[in-house]
Structure formats: structure tokens, C-alpha cells
Amino acid sequence: MTHASVSLISNSKKSAFVSVIPLVVCDDSNMARKQVLRALPADWPVSVTEAVNGRQAMDAIRQGLGQVVLLDLTMPEMDGYQVLSALRDEGLKAQVIVISGDVQDEAVRRVLELGALAFLKKPFDENELRQTLTRVGLLTQPGKVPLQNRSAPDAAISFHDVFRETVNVAIGQAAALIAKVLGVFVQLPVPNVNILEVGELHMALNDASSSQQLTAICQGFIGSGIAGEALLMFHDSEIADIAHLMQRQSSDYSDLEMLLDLSSVLIGACLTSIADQIDVGFSQGHPQILGQHAAIDELIRVNRKRWKKTLAVEISYSLEGHDIRFDLLLLFTEDSIERLTHKLAYLMN
Template identity: 50%
Template sequence: MTTQVLICDDSAMARKQMARILPSDWNVSVTFATNGVEGLEAIKAGQGEVVFLDLTMPVMDGYQVLKTVQELDLPALIIVVSGDIQQQAYQKVKALGAVDFIQKPVSPEAVQHILQEYGIYQRTDVISAFDTPEIKVNLRDACQEIANVAMGRAADLLATLLDIYVPLPIPAVNVLEVSELTMALKATENCRQVSALCQGFIGPGVAGEALLLFHDSSFDDMAKLMNICHPDSSQAEIEVMVDTGNILIGAFLNGISDQLNISFSQNHPVILGRHCTADELIHDNAEKWQRTLAMEINYHIKDHNIQCDLLLLFTEDSLPALNNKLSYLINIEGES
């Protein structure tokens, strides 16, 4: 009997990786969905007896899918596959009816263990004939999935240290000219003032700068969470930025390092500007950034007035090395 399997993830790289590590002797028919709406349609059409579900997706996220499946009592066994490894995320998906949770990047052993534990997968003599030649993965999509996993690692560390929950956005990845970089910095919305910290990093064939933009309205709440005395002082603001940067930048780079097997060295953090606009930051640093591959993540801390934007700006010379490293994870097409 053929099991109807649905892989629901907005990342082409994640969909392809997930399909490739399904047990080869599991008799399945595989359907793909790129967001929660497509996923629900597939489940309602009987194509999702077993669902591998991402959480962070456009249109409709994984939490909304789980809630709808639960409310409509749809016949689907859902296994969440996500880079959001915060304990609260795990507890929330279990409460919404998920069978279990698998951390990205996914290993074949983890998938097979869960399938066997819940009696979903039985060995057969049938070799599944499905393949995934239609799934094309370009450099941008692959980088976005790498950023997604690294983002989750950084958020989990921040959540653990501060005893909070950090909702995760969809990371934005683009190759930008310096003239376009201002548009990528969402901190400029409503002319908000920001303070910024940068930290250079370098590895084999890869170099760049991490840029943390801290919304000025966030300092008081963040200082209180960090138990910093005199949160309204100039020194306290610098301490908040440096400590937050150490947490987010360090964990994010470690997440990339683990996935691509690249060891990074980091410079000391430098305060780039205080109480200014992103336009002023770009103007003052245009010469050193030039054309860059930008990974942008907007962190908002739930129930607190805290927002910061983390950007990893890779030099243009880093693109060949990144492409080469990613090709070892999965066959990717040239950048489109």
C-alpha cells in the first residue's frame, strides 16, 4: 500500500533534501507544497497522510496549518521539520497536534527513527520510484535555507539566556549593490533611529561583516532583560549592543560554520553609529561594502518593545566559495 507523503516547505533546498532522505524502501507517493495554503489543499485532497511541515513560511505558516488541521480534524500525521529549535516552539507544535519535531538540518537517522517509533514506516520490498528532478535550487535559495537554520540557532541562544521567546521571520537573502542596501534595512521604516555595531569575519575563501542595527526604542527593555544597571546611560546602551551582538552574531556564524564546514575568525565588535538612520550608516560606509550578498533577519522579542536587525554582508569575492560549499550539500543551479 502506497503512503501519501507531503513535504511542505518554502525552501526548494529543504524540500529536495527532505525527499532525498526518505527511506528508499518505503512505498510512498510524494507531493510538494511551498506554503501552508498549498499544504492544506494537498491534505484535503488526500495527499498528506504523513506531512513533513516547516514552520516559517509565507502566506500561511506551519502553526496556522497545524491549527487548521486540528480544528477540521483532517486525517494527517504531521511531523514538524524546522530551524526554530526554541523549547517554546516545540511545546507549541506538540499542543497543536504535531506527532513530533525534527531539527534542521535533517538527518536520515532522525527521520527513520521517528517514522519507526510511531509505526508510520514499515520496510517493504518495494523501492520507491519517486525522484525530484523538477526541484531546482539556486544559490539564493540555498543561502536562504542556510540562513534560516543559523537564525534559529541564534534565536534559541538568546531565548535561553534571557528566558524569552523569539518569533522567527523569513530571512531575506539578496545580492545587492551598495545603493540598494538601504532599501534592505527595514530599520529605516517610519524614520526610526538606530544604533549599529559591526563585526568582521573571515574564513577560507569567505569574508564579510556582520551588522547589527538596534532600534533605539529597544534599549530600555533589553537592558532590563539583561539586568544591566542604569539602562538609560550611554555606557549601558553600548553594553546592550555589544552583548546582543556577541550572542546573535556568534551563534549565527556558528550555525553557518556547522552547515558548510567553514571555520570563521571574528574581529572585535565596533560601534558603527549611534542614534542615527540607516541612510547615514550606508553613506559613511559605502566604500567598504560595495556589492554584497546580504542575509537579513529581523528579530522581534515577543511581549517586549525590542527589535533589532541582523545582516550578514558577504563580499562579492565570497560567492564562488559559498557556491562551492553549498554544492556539497545539494546540487544547485547557477544563481538566477
């Protein structure tokens, strides 16, 4: 666990008697924590403890370091929902504001029911945070206690961390749309981001396409020097349940048409969110069934030169209360990595 203490420096004698609030900032993303620290009101007297998962946050709160907690939801080891439940079970009085990319209506309802004071959607800015703190009574006398020399930690933010957080926001927005379409609660994963050699990619895609139990759909995208393919895989045993959730009324609406429509919604929402965050526009191709209109070998052959190395993002959505999982793979060409790094550079400083 890392600690970043904030000093009070003021010419006013009154400020010497101002009580400093112990604050925990909990998020598994280094970039997300840095964004929160930068957005803290300069006149809010806090001492900050950072936590990279719920377990660290709970340890800090038990030690008296978390009178106020700014809490992410989707984290490894112990997520935000589990933190809120543990606080209630242990009778701890921490005041929690959730800051999350999981923007489903049900996610908001659940955290408020578990005792959170407010829900702030990623991405946010310092004005939104200030307004939220004021609304819930945590910033009652703004401007009375000027703080100087507050700065975020100097730890470098890697491209991997910045891009993963960008994807995290995107999959949350896509989940909110899918939740409305299907009338379910979507359980979000921590996205997995890797650089794959073409041989590793070929094996991964062949494994997916050769399975008799999967239907894979691909959709190309390109724009502003960034290009790639999105692959969405459905387990065939779950297709009937998906049809039920989509309230399919006609037999004329085939399984494949249904999956193509659902893929367009999910892939389109992810790509649109990523594009918005990095200020580019993507032109998206039509989704196609792998093995029918676009065989996996052909996909590899056409893109082999561009895919010597691939930035691969693996996302596995699951639907609460249903045995249904969508496995989404976003594949960015090697040439795209330099362009993405340039577009995200402002977040890495």
C-alpha cells in the first residue's frame, strides 16, 4: 500500500486548526488513482492513502485511514461491492463515493442500497467531483482552507495501464447498453491487455473457430491510423437463452441474425466509447460469422503483414442469473499501437 500525505500550508492562523480528513482512494488502475488525486479540490483538507484493491482499502479503513473512501467497483481480489458489504457487516462508518466505469442503472442502485453516498461515472472531471462532494456534505466550506503544493504521485503511468483504463470505461458503457437490451445485470470483468505475436494470435483464433460449441463473429474497424478486428464469441448452448432474453417472436429471425444484431450493439458501443475517449472516429465494417463469410485462415492471411504483433484486449462478459457469457476480443494492428500511444500520451504524464 502506498501513502501520499497532503500538507496544509496557509498564512491564516485558523487553517492550523482545521481537521484533516483521512481519505482512501481505491482503484486497481494506477492511472485512475492519479486522475482522482489530480481532481481532488485544492481546498479540501485531506490526507490520502492509495489502495489497489478492496482488501488494501479495508485494511486502511480499519486503521482509521479512511473516513472518506473514493471507491472503484471492478477490481481483482475484492471488488467495490464486496467492500461496501464488508463495511456494513463490520459496522465501519466510512463515507463512500463510488467512481466507476460500470454505469449500468442497476450498478448505481446497488451501491446506493449498500450505503454509498453517491455514484460518479467514469470518465469524470474535477468539477463533477467537487459538486458531488458538496452535495453529500463532505465539502461544506470550500475556499476556507487553501492547500498548496498538492501533487499526484510521480509514478510513471504506462501505456498498458492507460489503455486498460480506457477499455474499462468502454466495456462499462457497452454493458449498460446490453443490460437495457436484454433486461439483465451484466457482470463486468477486469479487461486483459496483452501484446501477442502473430503465431500466438493464430493459435488463439484457431482454437476459438475450431470449437463446435462456439459461434464467432468478427467486425473490422479503421480510422485515424488505427485499425483492427473485433471478435465476439458465443457459446452455442446459450443461444436459446439469448433468444429468450431478446424476446424473439418470429422464427424468421434466425439465430445468426440475432447474434449479428447483438454483436453490432456490443462491439459498436465498445468501439464508439474508445473512439470518443481518444478523439478519433472509427469506420466499422459489417459483422460477419467466422467460418461462413470470413474463415479464420483468410482473416489471418489478409492481415498477417499488419498483425506481426497485435495489441489484444480480452473481455468476458457474463449475465447474472443466466448461464450466458460473451467473450470479446479486440485486436489492434501493430501500426495502431504507436498511434494509440500518441493519442493517450496526455494521460501518461
